[in-house]
Amino acid sequence: MHYLHFRLLDRIGACFTMNADNAVEASNLTKFFGDLVAVDHISFQVRSGEIFGFLGPNGAGKTTTIRMLTGVLKPDAGTASVMGYDIQREPLKAKQVMGIVPEISNAYIDLSAWQNLMFMGELYGVPKKRRVERADVLLKKLGLYERKDDLVKGFSKGMKQRLIICMALLNGPQILFLDEPTVGLDVQSSRMIRDVIRELNQKGTTVFLTTHNMEEANYLCDRIAVINHGRIAAIDTPEKLRRSIKGLQSVEVSFSKPVKTLHLSKLPKVNKVKKMGDKLRLYTDEPSDVVCSLVDYAKSNDLRIVTLNTLAPSLEDVYIKLIEGS
């Protein structure tokens, strides 16, 4: 009874908060596996046309979330809509506008690349002429055209992943879900996949991406959500996430003569000093004040400043801090 009551409230809540600018709306999404809470009442929105990154350690709930959003798993509580379609009430309509690139390649290895693409086209109801044209274009774009009639069982991991991307794009999806698309791939395949993601996004496709690769998230994503133990620890742009973490900003300096770290650690607003080769890194919440202090220190000690840089924390630093904090 209570369960039904909560489900009803979830649905009513979702109806009132639905926003036409959002490609994905998740509200209190929850999934249990036995006693384990894999995803714990998470709510977030993905705006139309953005690349949304979903970061988290192994077992954090990323794949379970993607599986709920794509209608593969039913949530135990909460609602999700994709491009305005409730994934539980209108699953076929929601799936029709999606493209999905799973973590593990799942093309049919006993079919050729071309047969896999034609099968996908038929599953999505793409007319024959259009699916043949799109398959041609996609296979050429992802460098598989010459191997289109070969069985997939003979493909390398990178080729299989590129084929999966072709299969995900055959129906011209409005939103593309990618689960760790470049993990374990060679540099060329990874770069090709990132270029395709960027190009698709520029043409208006919304992208939902889970990744472990901080550099990938940093350069591709408009916004990032960090998930840990099934809960969202933070959602923001990569730049704002970097600035939001106190104590990880730093000033790196080197002087014309050696300086004792102990002296610099006594400067105002310096939290910690680390020696990095011939440079010293001063961690602070107020980098501009520390820069002024360093200039004064150099003048008063008859030192010349050789290099002086303010450093924002890397996304990796922020990620570690958020994961530890949550």
Place this chain on the structure above:
Amino acid sequence: MKDPFMRNLIEQLKRALAISKKDALIYYTKPPVLIQGIMIPLLMFLSFCVGRNIPVASLVPGMVGMTLYFTSTSVVPVIAPWESRMKTLERLAASPISMSAIILGDVLASFLFGSIISIFSILIGLIIGAGVTDSLVLIVSVVLAALCFSSFGALLSSPPTDNVANVMMLSTLVKFALTFISGVFIPIEELPAWGRAVSLASPLTYLIDSLRYCFQRDNQCPVLLDITLLAAFTVAFLIAAIKLHERSLPKRL
């Protein structure tokens, strides 16, 4: 097509046909599968009948029934566990196709395979001297039975496992048990009372009975009842298969 329900229904039927085509390409057109489909029931039947003084007209219904039963239930039980293991089931689950259409697609491919292979065993029957007394009933019985056994095969594949061997073991156990109580080797009237009672629950019983009518007019039940019961088993197996697969899908992923 303006009616959204009909449009959706036709779309899903087209997608079911895509599943059938995929199954045919991957599972059914392999030479070992084709050879096994013809040889296993034929050899089993011959091993039972050779050396016994049984008239040809009495042999053929059992041979055709066995072929149809074994071929229609040979491949379809392994598709779901195999696709779970290869992770292709997740792709189907994420595609805009209903579970009903996926199962229907698997059943249609198996139905075609079973029907085509059983044509060969009917031809063998005709070559060795059997005569068909009612062609229309023969066609209706074979078509219905192929659909019925294919749906039964889909039902056998519903346990949530990705281990093909487990499903094969279950499938073989059930298939062989039904063979011995359905009048293939021993006529139903010669079975003990408990055997006769159990045979009523086997769809193979009604196929063999209707085939006996078609080849020698030696049936125990009215042929219309045989056909009606085959149709009822088909619907029941299909609905049960769809429901159980819907339930087992999350456990397979």
